[in-house]
Amino acid sequence: TQLLEQSPQFLSIQEGENLTVYCNSSSVFSSLQWYRQEPGEGPVLLVTVVTGGEVKKLKRLTFQFGDARKDSSLHITAAQPGDTGLYLCAGARWFSGTYKYIFGTGTRLKVLA
Amino acid sequence: DTAVSQTPKYLVTQMGNDKSIKCEQNLGHDTMYWYKQDSKKFLKIMFSYNNKELIINETVPNRFSPKSPDKAHLNLHINSLELGDSAVYFCASSQDDGRSNTEAFFGQGTRLTVV
Structure with missing residues (x-):
């Protein structure tokens, strides 16, 4: 199994601060997704990046796919308590006729008011 | 009107018992999944079904047996439960259109505790 390492593992910041979360692998992925999971709930998709070097913005969140499609980053500007949650990246690989x-x-991530 | 619903939400049972978790999706998707999330929040795929056919079967003990009676349902039966099976199990569905940017919709999870 190709492992996707995220860093940092834990992050506690004050409201208004900026932060970046990294997702790294030694393998190439067809696409990279970011999900957010809140306690007691399942993950919810935030964004999908497909092209190497692609940048997508979702309000205060900026997502980037590495040029080699092996890594990605999520940058949050002016974090708010509502951003608190578990952020998961997910890479797609072709396997037995499906992704x-x-x-x-x-x-x-915990954002303190 | 929940898109992906799984029952029960919580399940506490003794070692050695057999239990089932049910999942239903009303999105019309043709692909359904079971994931296991451990105490460190690592989410790992267990099974994937497409139109009732098993297409992904990760290294999961034979005690775990998925069953898909139709493409809207994917149930998970677990025999002879062990302490290490304690985790949150998530069902998910997606529309497999051959693209890599398909969105997966997750259920709320079933927290299984084996005592």
Whole structure:
């Protein structure tokens, strides 16, 4: 299994600060997704990046796919308490006639008011 | 009107018992999955079904047997439960259109505790 390492594993910051979460692998992925999971709930898709070097923005969140499609980053500007949650990256690899999604190790973010 | 629903939400049972978790999706998707999330929040795929056919079967003990009676349902039966089976199990579904940017919709999870 190709592992997707996320860093940092835990992050506790004050409201208004900026932060970046990294998702790294030695393998190439067809696409990279970012999900957010809140306590007691399942993960919810935030964004999918497909092209190497692609940058997508979702309000205060900026997602980037590495040029070699092996890594990705999530940058949050002016974090708010509502951003608190578990952030998971997931890479897609072709496997036996379908895409298999491999999830990263997760980053737990807590934004303090 | 929940898109992916799984029952029960919580399950506490003794070692050695057999239990089932049910999952239903009303999105019309043709692919369904079971994932296991451990205490460190690592989410790992267990099984994937497409139109009732098993297409991904990770290294999962034979005690775990998925069953898909139709493409809207994917149930998970676990025999002879062990302490290490304690985790949160997530069902998910997606529309497999041959692209790599398919969105997976997850259920709320079933927290299984084996005592």
